[in-house]
Amino acid sequence: MSNAKDDDAVAGPVPVAPVPNAPTESGPVLAADGTPLKRSLSRALRRQKGRALLLVAPLLIFVLVTFIIPIGSMLFRSVENDIVSNTLPYTVQRLASWEAESGNLPSEDVYKAMYDDLFVAAEAKRHTRLGSRLNYEQTGISSLFRQSGRGVDDLAGDAADALEDAVPAFGEGETWYALMDAGSGEGNTTLLSNMRDRIGRLNDSAASAEMDFVPSAEIAAVLPRTARTYTEWAVYTVTEDERNPAERDPWELVSLALLEELPTADLSGLSAERAALLQQAQAVDFNVPSYRETLAEIDEEWGTVTPWETIQTHSSKYTAGYFLNAIDAQKTPDGYEWQPEEKQILLTLFGRTLFMSLMITGSCILLGYPVAWLLANLPAYKANLLMILVLLPFWTSLLVRTSAWKVMLQSQGVINDVLVWIGLVDDANRLVMINNQFGTIVAMTHILLPFMILPMYSVMQTVPPSYLRAAKSLGATNWTAFWRVYFPQSVPGIGAGSILVFILSIGYYITPEIVGGTSGVFISNRIAYHISSSLNWGLAAALGTILLAVVLVLYWCYDRIVGIDNVKLG
Template structure:
């Protein structure tokens, strides 16, 4: 007989048929997974709404302004917007040929420069190009004063021969479509240019519409009159209906009428234009006109500068930031006497590291005392550490200037105790030493506080345990205490280094010519030279350097090891 227990052991457990229970449902009958997902999304949405005001504030007041400023490092639309027709004609000119541009380029330049002078933008354009070629600013300034001489002669000849052109109503009736269905493309394109010239959109309240018939017959005249009409509305805020236009319009009309076919016109317009066509006015070469205005226009250098820097986006500012320049032939280094920025970058990095190191050496003992002294003494010492925050930065820096100068307190004490001869006083101001001393004093609290907050978390029992196992005081400190304080050193070092690399007030006051940082040049270009493009490029490079160093620190030390307590 077989044993039933043995049979069960051989057969194993009896299989149970799977039961299809379906998805787990919530109380409202929806699948639990979907219900949990919906609740999680609602929770995240409420959390986002709570921080939305802060995010919007940071975006509007921090990210957008900084992004806009950094964008200036590649933005270069002033040349293309101010001289659009000249830039278009210059595109086909070969600067390497050594020959001057064609007559068409000079003609387009005359129109653009005339309009820019009326809009008072020619000096700004000259200032921009003066960053690339010294002296070109005065060229544009002088040319702006003389560019309208030819146009004035043309306007006088036209008005003397046909007195009707003295009235603004005559011009308006000649150029306006009347029925409102004129050359809207010309109006739109011109509005865009005038809007850019005046740093704002053109007015929408524009009753004038250039005549399609006149625009086809006299395109330059119609374009120039339209530019003037929009300029009157947007900039001068005057109605162009009864005002005489720019003299440039008269010049363009007389020039185009010399070859225009008026046979297709009839009525008052035809009669008026036929009278103007009969005016005897000899228009000189625009090349000769510019040569008479200034001989530099008869040199290819000015035109090369215009062509090289006419693109809407440029790498020229970044090249200038590394002591190079953009030339018609490509990349080139600045003259040796102008190569200063790379030196300043190197000096900024080296001195910032030295300041960080000096803050570590001076701040570590103070932080250790703060963390290990009794509470009453530690509180008094903390007040002394925080005391500099209650004093103006300018006052602290000026105090160091008084103390470090040749006749200052420190030199007087050294002379009094006999360590320094009165004739050989130490030079401690207007150099790198003065900058390091002053900035170390200013940034020292930023190093002490992170180290103190970390040291406070180190249990003192660790040191006693190490000593009980036979370690000396130095071994206990170096093997047990110091490794646990490294996160505080890292946090303080990052804070001090980033602050020091961007300081400019202290180096400006105590650094002289040998102790200034690259940030001083950034401040100079923003407030004095107004070369915001170069300042933005220098700031972008400085930001990139800081991010690279931060990445290296993260790879070597690990940012996760940085703690503030």
């Protein structure tokens, strides 16, 4: 018989030893180092992500530099249009209130502003670039700006000669500098800042060089145009020519502005030295002619409304004009309208590019599928030998392969000679297979065929042969087994190859340029032309952007219809 005391001891609660790091009501779970487990796991996860980011950082930087930034630059160039407003700022400002619909020429103030802007643009060698830009919109306006740049300084030169003959002191740079510089007095820093910005935008530079010159506030109040022009010249001299403006004569335009403003200027508020010098200049007998007549003498086109309409229409900093030109339309003072029929070619090129890219993709599928099937079902040693033949074109220059097709497809080429020899073609009626769409499709199919075979082959290799044997054992014919069992499993490879070939073909331009002639070129050839020959980068960027958008839309349609998840590379 057991002891009651012992029974109570056995039946009572047994004490449990505390478990290290066990959760308690008073605190969180701790890690081995004593820190909270949740914080320790978060820190470890951050370290793991950091290591992964460091591993992929080179690839990310490469993609950013070679892909994202160029595409962003292309998108920006397709709408950028600041050359007009930067080169002709005063003209654009005064031309904004002009109504082109009235048929009247702009006011004299607009012509004066154009004269000043043209003079500065010619000094900065920017007027030809402006003419080239506006020539995309109005044929012939480039020669207008080129000729005006050569003759715009005649009037200003006459004014400078008259001023220096009457007051020889104005022939020295020190005189102008002392007249225009604020010295220890009050300076017009706002004018200086504006001119720095103007020169920076005009010459695509920061215009941040150090200079001691600050325009005088009292001169700027009495002679605003003269002070503005001299300050513009001083900033240009320091930043672009890296010269000291105190030692050089200013532009002749400064003399012209001074002689035009002096007759009506109030010199009473100026210092005695400045007033005395300007009073001598006031006595100069120089008649400033009408700026409208001056520009019309340089080129009679300035006496019509056509160039002014073009400048006003395309004076905004951002424009849709490039995209309109890319679809054979144009921006006019009356709104948007189609270009003349003889200039409508780009939409035709877009349609031709899409059609021929689809034809090339289809021909690659028809020719590549049997080859890929053969590679996937032959013994390994035979498949490897045939794979070398498939990859052999990659070891030959693209230019050589394209030139070879040009030799083979021409009227006196190998293919025509063989057809004449076997009697299928008459010697007097040889086939025209080059410099047309047929030649482009044949040459590009040969070049892009390996890109179709390789994805299909990699997918076909994953299809077990036992599936076909099982289908045949259930009574299916060879065709039924292939069409209902094998082909559906090879569709992902067809999809991968089709996307690859289509995207490559839609952007090709070397092969179509060599074998395509006038009827077999792609829109990419036009993009290359505008980049390298016409230098119309805005239109080239707009064409590239539209081509990119078309590819993305087709990619989206493919994803909706077929499903991008069904695309496999093996």
